[in-house]
Amino acid sequence: MKKYKSWLQVLLLAFIIFLSAFVTDSQWQAAQTAPQDNYVQKVKAKKELVMGTSPDFPPYEFVKNIHGKSTVVGMDIEVGKKIASDLGVKLVVKRMDFDSLLVALETGKVDMVISGMNRTKERAQSVDFSEDYYHTGQDLLIRKADVHRFHNYRSFSGKVIGAQTGSIQYNLIKKQAKKSKIKGMDKDNDLVLGLQTKKVDAVALDKATAKAFVDNTAGLAQIPSGFKVDSAGSAIAFPKGAQSLVQAANKSIDEVHKHNLINKQYLPKVGKYLGSHKSEKASKKANSMWAYKDFFLAGVGYTLMISAISVFFGFLLGLVLALMRLSGNQILDKLASAYVEFVRGTPLMVQLLFIYFGLGLVVNIPALLSGIIAVSLNSAAYVAEVIRSGINSISIGQTEAARSLGMSKRLTMRYVIFPQAMKNIWPALGNEFVSLIKESSIVSVIGVKDLIYQSRLVQADTYRGVMPLVITMILYFVITFSLSRVMKYFERKMAHESK
Structure with a gap:
């Protein structure tokens, strides 16, 4: 038996030597590095390649006001288009802060990151990099x-x-x-x-x-x-193990280098957006704040929408939490108390990033929806305490009188206690709603196009740092002051009706 085994080993060795005579080194290398993943298939199946970038990095990526529309342009965008075109899919650009890009890649929010990013040993532990596409x-x-x-x-x-x-x-x-x-x-x-x-x-x-x-x-x-x-080279980051995408990108990068596309096509195309060739008069006209009115108006629209939805759901959830704490049921009371203490004891930004990136590992929640959920859940904790304190401020005699008249506990709360409590808590609720409008600006860190995000785009496009901030402050003041006046009107009306 051992004799047959030894002959079998000799034959196997001879077969390997025979194959090596006909297979080149490049073929062996190609076989060893053949993609073992299905990332490319996934990209082709959804017919789009999602690219994450931080568009404040000219000439790599920056935002321009093109025909009144916020458009991301730059050398990196052209490289992304080249890779997407070679794969036969559409490029989709997703904007976010630079330090959120790799997190977005790891959690599946984007397929690749092109943002003038240098390849480092620390980053390579979490993601896979392509070849360098640009050296500087x-x-x-x-x-x-x-x-x-x-x-x-x-x-x-x-x-x-x-x-x-x-x-x-x-x-x-x-x-x-x-x-x-x-x-x-x-x-x-x-x-x-x-x-x-x-x-x-x-x-x-x-x-x-x-x-x-x-x-x-x-x-x-x-x-x-x-x-x-x-x-000093810039490379493209991909999810760890996405070698099929890395190899596809490297093929495109090889063509970019072979035909010198960056210097011959991409940078000249981007140069017309940078504005250095314009006359001083034309440059001032293009960079005036009035030219970016659509950016600010879009930001106001998103801010109002996020705030309105968050106020509505924050109030409803806050009311439920307050009633849970006042129910007399120890389990409900402890659950509501734990929620309130936890939410008030952690920063809103951390909550937002957890919902967008953390829960993104389980379910893909869009940035806008993540922002609304985070702001609503955060506001609910504060609203719950406001409502609870308002209900507790009502004299116990009111409850006893209503119950003596045969009203149930639910009807007493609905028709006697809660209407009186609302008059007491209305100013505090108004303050919470005004604060919520300002705090909603945190959603800009995940790429939601609110007022703060739009002001950042204007800064990047115009190279003016102060004036976009001044405009943003004025717009926030107009929004919050208008809301304060509305709240004051209803406060006076409720005070008049109580007399």
Whole structure:
């Protein structure tokens, strides 16, 4: 038996040697790296490739007002279109903050991330990267008046250097510019505004992005950063294990490099949107706030819609929670109390991110719906306490009188206690509703196009940091002041009826 086994092993070895004589190294490599997943099939089945990006990073991706419509343009968008076209599907661009992109990728909100992202060892532990599609360097953006004072990051000892949170520039400052102070923000536009207002002394940016800001913003200059970078190339991130998509993207990237599409087609196409070629008069007209009125109006519409729906469901759930706490049933009381304490003890942003990303692992909830759910659930906890305190403020004699007249507990609450309680809690409810309108701005972090989100787009498009914020403050004030007047009107009316 052992003899037959030894002969079998010899024959098997001979067969492998025979095959190796006819199969090339590239064929072996292709066989070993053959995709074992169905990501490409899924993309083709839904006929769209969803790309996540943070559109505040010119010339990679930024937003332009094209025929009154908010449109994401940029070099990365063109690369995304190329990959989608080669796959025979439509490209869908989903906007969100930069530090939320990889979370969105891991939770299935997007199929890929193209956002001027550099490949790092830390990121590669969570996602798979394509080949680099663009190589550039790292620069520092400074005020033009300081151009003779600073030469690279070593010149900023004791000074403040700003960078986008979660970016490679942020990590480079932490690791190499240890004598400098670091200031992290979510948006490059905020960092540039901080530079102009002397909150930071420099901003670390990709070389191409720094040039875009210098070309379109007066009083700025760029200098070499001096950072040692292993790879200054931008790559595309895919879900871990999505090798079929990685290989498809690499084929498209090879064509991009082969035909030099970025320099010959993509950047010239993007250049017409950056505005540096325009006359000063044309540039001022294009960047006026009136030209972006549709952006602000769209933001007001989303803000009012989110607030109105959240107020309605927040009030209903708050009423239920308050009645649970007042029911006398220990189980209901403890459940309602636990909910109220938990929601009031955790930040609204964390709740929002959990609903959008955390629950997204189980069910895909759209960003707008996630925002409405988060704001409604958060408001309900505060409304519940307002209603409970209002009901408790009513004298026990009212309940006893109603019950002595033969009214049931439910009817007593409905016709006697609750109407009186509403008069007491109306001012507090008004404050809660006004606060809810302002707090709803948090939904912008997941890409909901509310007023804050639209103001960010205007900042990115016009390179003006302060004026969009002024317009946004005025619009929020008009909304909240109008609501306050309406609440005051009903408060006076209820006070008059009680006399």
